[in-house]
Ligand code: HEM
């Protein structure tokens with residue numbers, strides 16, 4: 119029988135008045151009480167475990183420190199991870215809530231509307247000027263392609279949410295001036311007022327309607343995962359943050375130098391001084407780690423460049439890229455990167471301005487005023503949204519509605535991703551070329567990324583086909599949902615068992631409690647107060663460590679020798695080679711054997727000079743873009759995050775070594791100005807880890823949140839997870855490996871042997887080559903899904 123647990127009763131209908139809100143808050147309190155009881159389950163170690171400092175950022179502002187030693191003998195803290203992240207301090211002496219009365223709100227609302235309509239008039243003026251619109255052709259349009267909206271619905275959705283948030287940002291500015299509010303007040307979140315029943319009600323995120331009895335399958339958009347916070351983890355919602363934002367004006371302008379509050383050093387000057395292209399291959403891991411990392415990124419996070427209301431791309435530079443547009447013609451979201459005239463590379467092409475448009479914003483979940491928050495367009499969870507999309511509309515586009523299958527393009531008997539209909543997805547859509555569609559709009563950005571999408575797309579169809587044979591009476595919907603549920607579990611296993619240990623090292627896996635369970639045991643890690651959202655620091659800095667491990671060349675091998683070395687800019691948004699019969703297998707054999715580059719201050723020129731160049735002599739610089747994006751998103755300086763994770767602040771540049779110090783002195787005025795992405799890359803590796811301690815802790819923390827804050831995480835049992843697996847199924851799912859996914863879904867033309875762990879160097883003791891058909895790379899026994907729960 120079905121037990122309806124109190125946690126399955128959802129409140130999430132849109133409140134229609136204060137009365138209803140009051141009523142629902144009574145229910146909420148009861149549910150909270152219930153959840154507290156569940157958390158104190160004797161098996162639940164959460165309340166006593168000693169956690170690394172990063173998972174409890176409030177420690178920086180708290181007087182009472184409950185310090186302890188973590189399993190890795192580091193200083194940690196006893197704190198529930200749920201007490202995340204930038205909530206106002208509980209320390210009353212430093213906390214005073216600021217409240218706007220009704221008449222203040224009305225007056226601010228009027229002024230805000232005025233300001234918005236001025237912005238709109240200006241925008242339509244700019245739209246009529248040729249130079250203000252970015253069109254396909256230059257490399258910078260390739261950059262825009264990464265956040266381009268594919269249809270009118272998508273354009274409207276992003277613009278609509280971003281507009282609401284912009285209104286709140288402008289209102290915050292008015293309120294700040296009127297009441298003399300300080301930047302510190304904003305940082306501490308001291309204006310917690312819920313504006314849902316104010317003149318700003320239209321600016322709030324509408325709450326989804328959640329069913330009273332939770333769905334067995336997680337929703338495509340991730341909403342209703344958390345019982346009390348139905349929008350946590352849903353697309354078009356803001357990133358969470360480890361530390362409060364640091365904006366120059368406390369609201370949205372870029373961070374300033376700690377010396378004289380001047381602008382921070384030019385991002386391109388930093389890149390050209392600090393970053394170069396030197397080949398330092400890593401001895402342990404394969405290129406698959408890089409390509410899976412990007413694929414995973416595209417499940418978790420996508421920031422959207424602002425556009426005009428009709429979806430056209432904004433240009434902030436003149437059409438030759440020589441100089442930025444004058445103030446009167448500049449869009450409010452422009453933050454172009456000036457290229458110094460003495461730049462070694464771009465000056466050859468007389469380039470003085472690299473386009474950069476700021477990210478779209480999203481209103482806070484609680485609809486309050488405060489500093490700006492950036493929008494994540496994806497479902498934040500690990501839910502294979504890169505395969506299925508993050509909205510039901512996207513999923514419908516991808517499904518064939520027969521046998522639970524996703525649509526495919528049959529190319530001479532091989533299943534490829536469906537061909538894209540969008541004429542601007544790739545550089546060319548000529549007959550015979552390939553340009554593909556998937557659940558994520560960045561699919562075609564790298565051909566090796568297309569390969570990853572193809573593998574998981576085929577895996578879904580393979581699972582659906584097998585389930586159909588086992589359960590001939592299941593309809594399309596059931597087959598689709600069951601196959602999706604299994605595929606998501608496989609991905610979660612690969613991430614926590616193979617991918618993360620490679621990035622973070624075994625010590626951090628244990629210290630952060632990231633290891634999966636064994637055998638048939640369910641997990642008790644779920645914590646309903648954990649916000650699963652992607653943190654801004656993870657998306658905008660730490661996980662971009664991956665840009666340093668990219669190799670500028672993709673080498674293709676024949677039976678005896680290397681046949682081709684492809685410069686990767688040639689395969690960006692140009693995936694036509696996918697149509698060559700052997701290409702998929704060839705690339706997979708490269709990905710599973712060639713090494714990644716080390717994480718350091720070396721980056722392929724393919725990314726810093728030629729990215730998205732297509733036919734042009736030069737491209738755009740991803741390193742400068744990363745730095746600028748960090749400032750766009752209000753990330754604090756590197757030193758603040760060191761402090762957060764319990765490291766001493768850097769006092770002298772010399773701590774990065776004498777050579778690097780000399781370079782840093784040339785660009786930064788103070789050690790307290792260093793950007794997070796830059797400082798993180800320069801750190802020596804943490805023990806057993808691919809990255810330094812700051813990135814490691816930010817990344818580890820993220821995957822803690824994604825596990826503890828996901829009710830549908832595959833390991834959660836029936837008391838938590840409405841879509842729980844049986845213990846026997848769980849045991850099978852835990853066998854998933856990336857090698858099995860490759861074995862089952864490649865073309866069988868070249869690849870019949872793989873290492874047990876494809877992320878690690880193959881053919882060495884402990885990671886020998888084995889046969890795909892042998893028992894060493896286990897398969898999941900899907901017969902356990904036969905007749906499964908047919909009575910429900
Ligand atoms: C294969 C070559 C790659 C290329 C050409 C590439 C390119 C890009 C570009 C153009 C952006 C948007 C930058 C911006 O406007 O702020 C981006 C964002 C990002 N990249 Fe990469 N990338 C690559 C590989 C990777 C890898 C291997 C990882 C991680 C392991 C990674 C992680 C990220 C993350 C986390 C973001 C932020 C996404 C968002 O929140 O919007 N990338 N990348």
Ligand SMILES: [Ca+2]
Pocket residue numbers: 417418496497498499500501502503504
């Ligand atoms: Ca997702």
